[in-house]
Amino acid sequence: MIRLFNKISVKEQAKLLKLLETSILNFKKDTIILSTIKENIIGVILEGYAQIIRTDYNGNRTIIEELEENDIFGSSISSLSSNECQVITKEDTKVLIIDYDRIIESKNNTYPYYNQFIKNLLEITTNIIDEKNERIEILTKKTIRDKLLEYFNIYSKKHGTRIIYLPFSFTDLADYLAVDRSAMSRELKYLKEEGFINSKGRRITLLYR
Amino acid sequence: MIRLFNKISVKEQAKLLKLLETSILNFKKDTIILSTIKENIIGVILEGYAQIIRTDYNGNRTIIEELEENDIFGSSISSLSSNECQVITKEDTKVLIIDYDRIIESKNNTYPYYNQFIKNLLEITTNIIDEKNERIEILTKKTIRDKLLEYFNIYSKKHGTRIIYLPFSFTDLADYLAVDRSAMSRELKYLKEEGFINSKGRRITLLYR
């Protein structure tokens, strides 16, 4: 179920796709999507996995966002305004392409599913903002320990559990927290030794409070 | 000129405000806005200045966002989903309140200015995302020096000038970069001594490259 089409029946989805003159494109692994598509579009990942990557003047690459099934991206949605950004597929990926200008056009007004669509779109962008704020909240902590604990707390609150299954590798976690991987590894060791957490592989159990 | 009403004539703005059943509220300095308004709303700062502040379990307060004239906030727009957040006025502030549910209602469809309004709303949320990404880009730099230079570069590129007028105090800049103020002050001194920048008060001139 595509979040952008939440509360829109399959029949109406078909109408909507036609109304918005969407297209579906398939990209092979390791393809740069947004050099192909220069237009003002919104992309929805239907299948596969891609990343928004920024390359700065020094050639350093940063992962701005990870795009899984259901996620959306686009020049007018997520951080692609700066020209150093690219969307690159990391697996074979199927993408729904929607022309942004079509979305805004007034002729669509009469369709109720169109309104639901806009509502969904707003909701998704709002969620993206929330996620960014979460990361900022973590990044502003001054020590690696505090960053880890903030990450754990947010996860724990969101999932309502004190057992954390890391959704990615420790290497990626270090990137996300913007700290050195080995230093993070050391800090995790200390947290274990001091009895704050327990861990086995990517499962981490919170023991404090 | 309110950005949310961009490309909407004054006459149509009036109609829109009526259609959306908006209200305008005045808040004294140092008032908590969002305890008064629990509903799902969007607020537009018409005059004044406010901050979105998060207080965590330790009682630490972080400025999540600064709200000036033209900026928008709301449970469904900016990071207020987590209940630790408050909007607090720092001056006497005039706020336009819009019921979020009204925005979404289908009965509005027939009005062309309504579409422009939605378009503006999407554009603003998109800009918020861009700003968040900028800050994340800065925060992921590992040294104070790199954070400063990234901040300078973004500013410089945005304003098309190599002379920077800090929009806030050095204390606030340190907060924004999430570093110790005195350590930042020291780093600025080094940057000056090494001839990368020049500065007088809050005016900083970039000398490199």
Next chain:
DNA sequence: TAAAAAATGTTGCAATTGCAACATACAACT
């Protein structure tokens, strides 16, 4: 399944940073 690549764990060490404790400058208030 063997080889190559990526992820993880560990540690010493030097560089960077936060913190504390100041002095001084600037601003706001009465």
Next chain:
DNA sequence: AGTTGTATGTTGCAATTGCAACATTTTTTA
């Protein structure tokens, strides 16, 4: 104008961190 409060500049020092260089394990790929 004088007092109070906040912003800024400075510096020593201890804590934290990044970096480099490994060993080991796990995963991917040919």
